[in-house]
Amino acid sequence: MQQEESNYRFQVNLQGMIELLSGHLYSSPRVYLRELLQNGTDAIRARIQHDPDYEGQISIEVFSSGDGHHTLIFEDDGIGLSEAEVHTFLSIIGESSKRRAEMRDSDFIGRFGIGLLSCFVVSDEIVLITRSIHSDVAIEWRGKPDGTYLLRRLEGEFSPGTRIYLRSKLGFEEYFERTTVRDLCRQYGGMLPFPISLSDGMKSEIINAVKPPWLLPDWQHTAAPEAVLEHGRQLFGENFIDYIPLRSEIGDVSGIAFILPHRASIAAKTQHQVYLKGMLLSEHVENILPDWAFFVKCMINTNDLMPTASREEFYEDAKLAQVRESLGNCLRDYLVYLAEHDLPRLHKLIAIHFLSIKALAVQDDQLYRLFIKWLPFETSQGRLTMEQILELNTEIRFTSSLDEFRQISRVTAAQSMCVINGGYVFDTELILRLPQFFPQYEIVRINPLDITESFEELTIAELQSVLAFLRTADLVLQPFGCKAEIKKYLPLELPALYSTSEEATFMRSVERTQEQTNPLFASILESLSQAFGMQTPHGQLCFNYHNPVIAKLVRSDNTALQGKAVEMIYVQALLMGHHPLNQQEMRLLNNGLLHLIELGMR
């Protein structure tokens, strides 16, 4: 006889799940208020679907009992739950991906069962009293974290709606304080279209009586800019310099972008406050604005984007990409407007946020044309705007790395030559695009080794007088992969200039690491330097014939002294260029110093 198959249900240890959830799904215990507000909002919305004129409200009451515990009562006058719904919604926790697909199309933002779980993070017991508009009977549901619940019908008159009682767990009392509850509810639900009242028995207030200015109709024309900025200050605690209205038809998004009063890091993602149908979804949403928008902090409400399961960001789908583009265009249009109509404000913005604008100009022709002349660059003649650079030069010289720039900035400055440091992010890319917009200019990438070539040559007679010295110097420098040159240049006080390419600097660091690492890694690095290594010599020490000490040194007939001096000048030039010394160079320094002391004592 075949045995009958039966379906059994898993028993879930709720306590364990709560611990898992509180450490995982919810970023902080305070979100219990967000979940309560979401559920209350859904209940009111559902009731409005039945009765379009219904207005609805949420009331919250907090008080502390003598034993130190706090109690919070959260009440909505929404649609309420029937006995059957209580069983379904409050006792089935978690959702399958199938249900999530259903939720995509629904009008509701909360997930009742899961939302209530977050209350167990702060409260040991949840008591819920509810009456559905479809029923005359009120139900009391008492949930415990061990996974059991009690249900009973209540006698007496109850108006439709839901009331939830929470009692603070040890250590979670702060989440029940009146001011905490007020601030959090304001933050989470400050934009909800119905009143939220909060009372502690003595004082009662409507916490969302004042709407944010940017939610008012036609606010861009009616709201006073000072009032909007003041609103931003209250919200984020920053004195923003301006604001930009945001709007996207797709996703039904509206909002406001405040311009940060300080420079923001491109690396750190700016975090925006994002609301879904008037409820705060998260303060850490990153993916709703384009990457380059790191100069603003936004408040955004969307009525039509889908949050992920953690409800802290949106699904990265095609719709979100379109929203991101529309919002990006709002910011972009603002910048274009400033460039065309409000230069003082544009300069103020560029002074702080030029990095953002550079990031944009790199990828956007129109913005490049509009902004390039205002953008600042570091040059051998100080910080200049591109307009200033273009005015004074027909050939635009730049180095592609900071290191190369540092090597030559002093000598190029002394010769009033303008070289742009292209080592900063976006700068080289911007410079490379110049001829596209200004064909009359030529751009030249400067290599430190080129600079010494442009120095003034010695006359034939002078050259003959230094040949012996150069030979000595070459002999001394040869083991270091360096060759000697001598030219005339400014500044006078600079005895010699060590220059090398970026690649060679890197290979120096490979060699030094090889000296210090274990045999396995030494041979690994060795096979790299063989594959990518430089032809020697890779450095150049260019002595300055104008420098008084060098002028004397080249005439000295003491070859031994010349050799020692070259060694010391070489090491000094390395140190001035921040090139760390390898073991061999370290020995030069030590021996050279001793030798000089010895010479001095003779």
Place this chain on the structure above:
Amino acid sequence: MNYQEQLYLLESQADMLPDGEARLALLEQAIRLADSHNEQIDSFELREKLIDAASAAGNPMKMLVAFSWCLSHVDQHPHLFEPTRMLWPYKWVVDDIDSFSQMSRALIEQMMDDMKRRYEEQGLSLRPYYRHLHAQAMHAGQQDDCETLYRLWLAAPVDDFSDCTACERAHQVEYMVWLQEDERAVALAEPILNGQLSCSTVPHNTYHHLLIALVRLGRIEEAIDLQRRGYAKIENELSFLDGIANHIRFLTLLDPERAKELFEKHLDHAMTSAHQRNQFYFFLAGWLLFERLRRQGELSDHLQSLIAKTRSLADAFDRRNGNDYHASLIESTLALLDSFLSPLD
């Protein structure tokens, strides 16, 4: 300016920047400063930062040099550093070590042994070790080894040094695509595609890995969607050059004009990249693109040099690995033009 001020200036500038060569240059300069002042702790910590930054900038060479220094430093100063200190970034190093075609098999094996010994000495699971052996076998086209290593990888226990669930799943998906088990790849990718599993590199990689699988399955609409979303995620990330290559390969089949835009945009970076494996995939995708255009009568200067570059990298890898896997990859990639283009056009 004294040492502390200079260092702070360099480091804070570096912190402001996104990943890329500019950030590396600032950190290298800070390291040279710390080295020349003999500030060991700064030298060490700045190099750790450089390892992160070089990894994110797709520069395995700079990562390897800084890592070598740090690892030896930990060995030499056991009282200063936890012995596990460099064992997490070790995973990134072995992930890239075989991308240097000049690195001999013997040296790669010695490095893997060294990693294994260090993990074992610290009582850590060998899960990452097997995962990377598996990846190396895959990169070298050694399918038999892959099967064994895949098993060893997934059977090893999970601990604090294992990759996150999202990363592991993404690697499984990559492997299934490589095996052309396309249905399985897509099924395994489901939690990544619906956002349940994610991290700093997931879903980025999965998006571009799946493109070719979806093409083979004839699910072109889904592929087009993934391409658009996926490219946005890695467009400005330098360490995803292989992903860019996958996008170009896919677009070559469907939208060669767009493929050309991507190719031109990333060409400079590809030319200067020290990551030869990624370079190979990029040049190969470029070859495919300009070969397709050539067949339509559009000639380009790029084609000949791409063929030469791709071939020379393939030869170098195959010589090192002792097989002809890369040569066969060239053939199977170019064959896409015959198998997919005619029905799609």
